[in-house]
Amino acid sequence: RINGQRLWQSLMDLAQIGATPKGGCCRLTLTDLDRQGRDLVVGWGKAAGLSVEIDQIGNVFMRRGGRNNSLPPIVAGSHIDTQPTGGKFDGNFGVLSALEVIRTLNDNGIETDAPVEMVFWTNEEGSRFVPVMMGSGVFAGIFPLEQAYAATDTAGKTVRDELYKIGYAGEHTPGQHPIGAYFEAHIEQGPILEEQDVTIGVVQAVLGIRWYDCTVTGMESHAGPTPMAMRKDALQVATGLMQEVIAIANQFAPHGRGTVGMVQVHPNSRNVVPGSVTFSIDFRNMTDAEVDKMDAALKAVIQQTTQKTGLDIALRQVSQYPAAPFHADCKEAVRRAAQKLGYSHMDIVSGAGHDAVYMSMLAPTGMIFIPCKDGISHNEIEYSSPEQVSAGANVLLHAMLEKAGV
Amino acid sequence: RINGQRLWQSLMDLAQIGATPKGGCCRLTLTDLDRQGRDLVVGWGKAAGLSVEIDQIGNVFMRRGGRNNSLPPIVAGSHIDTQPTGGKFDGNFGVLSALEVIRTLNDNGIETDAPVEMVFWTNEEGSRFVPVMMGSGVFAGIFPLEQAYAATDTAGKTVRDELYKIGYAGEHTPGQHPIGAYFEAHIEQGPILEEQDVTIGVVQAVLGIRWYDCTVTGMESHAGPTPMAMRKDALQVATGLMQEVIAIANQFAPHGRGTVGMVQVHPNSRNVVPGSVTFSIDFRNMTDAEVDKMDAALKAVIQQTTQKTGLDIALRQVSQYPAAPFHADCKEAVRRAAQKLGYSHMDIVSGAGHDAVYMSMLAPTGMIFIPCKDGISHNEIEYSSPEQVSAGANVLLHAMLEKAGV
Ligand SMILES: NC(=O)NCCC(=O)O
Numbered sequence: 187r188i189n190g191q192r193l194w195q196s197l198m199d200l201a202q203i204g205a206t207p208k209g210g211c212c213r214l215t216l217t218d219l220d221r222q223g224r225d226l227v228v229g230w231g232k233a234a235g236l237s238v239e240i241d242q243i244g245n246v247f248m249r250r251g252g253r254n255n256s257l258p259p260i261v262a263g264s265h266i267d268t269q270p271t272g273g274k275f276d277g278n279f280g281v282l283s284a285l286e287v288i289r290t291l292n293d294n295g296i297e298t299d300a301p302v303e304m305v306f307w308t309n310e311e312g313s314r315f316v317p318v319m320m321g322s323g324v325f326a327g328i329f330p331l332e333q334a335y336a337a338t339d340t341a342g343k344t345v346r347d348e349l350y351k352i353g354y355a356g357e358h359t360p361g362q363h364p365i366g367a368y369f370e371a372h373i374e375q376g377p378i379l380e381e382q383d384v385t386i387g388v389v390q391a392v393l394g395i396r397w398y399d400c401t402v403t404g405m406e407s408h409a410g411p412t413p414m415a416m417r418k419d420a421l422q423v424a425t426g427l428m429q430e431v432i433a434i435a436n437q438f439a440p441h442g443r444g445t446v447g448m449v450q451v452h453p454n455s456r457n458v459v460p461g462s463v464t465f466s467i468d469f470r471n472m473t474d475a476e477v478d479k480m481d482a483a484l485k486a487v488i489q490q491t492t493q494k495t496g497l498d499i500a501l502r503q504v505s506q507y508p509a510a511p512f513h514a515d516c517k518e519a520v521r522r523a524a525q526k527l528g529y530s531h532m533d534i535v536s537g538a539g540h541d542a543v544y545m546s547m548l549a550p551t552g553m554i555f556i557p558c559k560d561g562i563s564h565n566e567i568e569y570s571s572p573e574q575v576s577a578g579a580n581v582l583l584h585a586m587l588e589k590a591g592v
Numbered sequence: 593r594i595n596g597q598r599l600w601q602s603l604m605d606l607a608q609i610g611a612t613p614k615g616g617c618c619r620l621t622l623t624d625l626d627r628q629g630r631d632l633v634v635g636w637g638k639a640a641g642l643s644v645e646i647d648q649i650g651n652v653f654m655r656r657g658g659r660n661n662s663l664p665p666i667v668a669g670s671h672i673d674t675q676p677t678g679g680k681f682d683g684n685f686g687v688l689s690a691l692e693v694i695r696t697l698n699d700n701g702i703e704t705d706a707p708v709e710m711v712f713w714t715n716e717e718g719s720r721f722v723p724v725m726m727g728s729g730v731f732a733g734i735f736p737l738e739q740a741y742a743a744t745d746t747a748g749k750t751v752r753d754e755l756y757k758i759g760y761a762g763e764h765t766p767g768q769h770p771i772g773a774y775f776e777a778h779i780e781q782g783p784i785l786e787e788q789d790v791t792i793g794v795v796q797a798v799l800g801i802r803w804y805d806c807t808v809t810g811m812e813s814h815a816g817p818t819p820m821a822m823r824k825d826a827l828q829v830a831t832g833l834m835q836e837v838i839a840i841a842n843q844f845a846p847h848g849r850g851t852v853g854m855v856q857v858h859p860n861s862r863n864v865v866p867g868s869v870t871f872s873i874d875f876r877n878m879t880d881a882e883v884d885k886m887d888a889a890l891k892a893v894i895q896q897t898t899q900k901t902g903l904d905i906a907l908r909q910v911s912q913y914p915a916a917p918f919h920a921d922c923k924e925a926v927r928r929a930a931q932k933l934g935y936s937h938m939d940i941v942s943g944a945g946h947d948a949v950y951m952s953m954l955a956p957t958g959m960i961f962i963p964c965k966d967g968i969s970h971n972e973i974e975y976s977s978p979e980q981v982s983a984g985a986n987v988l989l990h991a992m993l994e995k996a997g998v
């Protein structure tokens with residue numbers, strides 16, 4: 187079993203860097219605080235005897251050799267960048283539980299067949315630079331290094347410059363690093379485990395995501411003198427579509443998700459019938475085929491609405507992330523570990539995107555979820571208890587040992 | 593008949609003060625441009641032999657004596673302040689057609705029994721200082737002078753200071769000025785006259801208005817990991833209510849109007865289920881009793897929705913303007929004038945608030961509408977043709993003569 191107190195202490199120590207008044211953490215990617223966080227974790231890795239390899243997008247791998255170093259390593263990790271009003275656990279828990287696994291192997295003098303590695307990926311959050319999951323995306327060849335380098339923050343600074351500035355632009359070509367299997371421990375960021383009072387979620391897949399912007403264009407007019415029948419009220423049509431987004435998600439249950447998170451009304455004046463409305467749509471489901479069906483349903487509704495109302499409705503896809511079904515071996519390794527350790531466990535899907543999505547395209551991949559209080563994350567009050575954190579790390583230990591071979 | 597060319601020229605001359613690139617006018621109340629506009633109109637009035645009386649809120653009355661100056665005057669007017677991206681006609685047409693009526697009486701040496709007056713009211717638009725229809729509201733005793741004086745613009749400047757600065761804080765107590773009857777000629781600001789190809793609208797009433805802010809409070813959560821059934825999606829509930837606003841307006845036809853013009857979503861992020869949504873509601877109808885029924889229907893829907901969804905829904909009334917049914921004598925005077933002049937005419941209601949609303953509480957009041965292109969106003973492209981403008985002023989002339997007695 188891992189040392190729960192040491193793991194908790196490391197989480198709290200790392201959260202000091204960028205600590206916020208409400209007990210959260212603001213450590214945006216590629217800032218000086220990120221550098222300090224990286225230095226601390228790399229220092230811990232070196233103290234644990236690990237060798238360090240940094241690639242050109244700033245992903246950091248730290249390695250504990252095995253009996254057979256020609257075997258591809260069993261890798262675990264996540265990210266240490268946070269949201270602007272982020273918590274102490276999102277990402278950090280996955281990285282530090284991988285460190286704790288290695289410290290535990292050291293404490294007990296356990297040798298593995300394959301090498302064991304921990305990794306933290308650059309810019310998972312996407313708060314400062316888009317797209318999200320940048321480091322793992324470049325590593326998996328989803329988008330080119332040069333494109334990631336060129337991304338700018340709101341101040342116009344580039345990823346390339348900021349990466350050099352903090353000294354984490356490594357020499358290794360992203361994606362050249364071998365991976366035998368990848369595990370990521372993470373807080374659930376949702377309410378299910380807590381509601382079901384279950385300790386460990388055996389993650390089956392990450393939902394596929396599709397993002398759109400939809401703009402309805404009507405005709406601005408005065409709220410008083412314009413009779414109801416003569417209006418081209420963009421908001422009236424848009425609210426109908428927003429309700430259809432929810433209906434479509436419910437139709438493609440149990441894993442369908444539909445969210446309108448962002449709305450912009452023009453001219454947004456109390457006594458003017460809105461001339462145009464733009465809103466975001468976030469669709470998710472278990473398989474890309476299911477997301478495709480939601481996409482088709484949305485387009486059908488939009489076509490009907492256009493015909494019925496005569497208003498112009500433009501739908502633009504903003505981005506998409508493929509569904510990532512996890513490898514049976516890794517799912518079973520997680521389940522067996524939970525069973526062996528006597529933790530209650532259940533199958534679960536990850537609704538949120540993770541670096542594991544891109545890793546699953548390269549190697550057998552699995553994820554371990556632990557509950558978080560009230561399902562809240564991306565929030566300073568994000569919380570998992572020391573017991574929950576320890577349980578997740580113990581499962582990670584045993585899943586990795588199964589794959590690495592003792 | 594009035595001199596249509598002179599009226600048109602005066603409209604174009606006044607619109608030079610604050611002229612905008614797209615052919616509109618930006619002459620916000622109590623600015624230096626407003627002073628220039630006031631000076632121009634007062635100069636024209638003096639040149640026409642009128643005496644000038646200014647009250648403490650800056651309303652300007654200009655008088656042409658009658659045979660019997662102990663009779664209360666027959667007054668016509670409107671406002672000369674504009675929206676930030678306003679047009680040349682809204683308000684200005686009412687003021688300058690009153691001036692044109694007086695110029696025409698002078699040209700033809702026509703004496704009236706009662707005196708005839710023109711007036712322009714301070715701050716009808718409410719763009720710079722709230723509330724709208726400020727000058728006429730103070731005059732009618734709807735709110736006290738001191739309250740109007742204390743109103744501030746976004747720069748923190750008060751009505752009192754700005755009024756003194758432009759030299760239009762008069763000595764007369766608002767409301768002390770007698771009014772025998774009041775007429776206001778105005779562009780329709782809606783599509784009906786144009787659609788029906790009718791020259792003159794005989795305005796029956798101004799709709800009563802009630803404004804609200806409605807806030808739905810749910811629970812912010814991550815768009816991915818939160819299953820549909822476990823959400824407290826404030827926007828989903830709010831869009832249902834927004835549709836009910838429209839349904840209620842349609843239910844209280846033909847004069848019911850319901851508009852949601854303003855929406856604010858929190859935190860307004862693509863992958864966050866909205867935690868709260870605030871939106872405006874604008875209800876209008878022909879009588880206050882009908883508006884009351886709409887209010888009751890809205891509150892019933894909110895109560896049902898609260899019970900059904902469990903989300904908190906707060907409704908706050910922001911302001912209200914009473915319905916203003918116009919006096920039979922004035923409506924008939926307008927109708928007869930249109931008939932006599934051979935103009936096509938129809939009964940119409942004013943959906944927008946006007947200074948005539950408050951005047952109707954003090955004296956018999958009537959309004960004359962002319963068409964405006966595509967029903968557009970509060971816009972730089974606002975337009976009525978010289979023929980339409982002339983027709984409205986001719987009707988005003990004959991309606992005033994009927995009431996003043998020749
Ligand atoms: N884990 C996480 O919050 N990812 C951000 C992308 C998303 O799932 O919306």
Ligand SMILES: NC(=O)NCCC(=O)O
Nearest residue numbers: 410457724943944945946
């Ligand atoms: N005439 C006019 O636009 N009044 C403003 C108040 C309103 O009717 O919404």
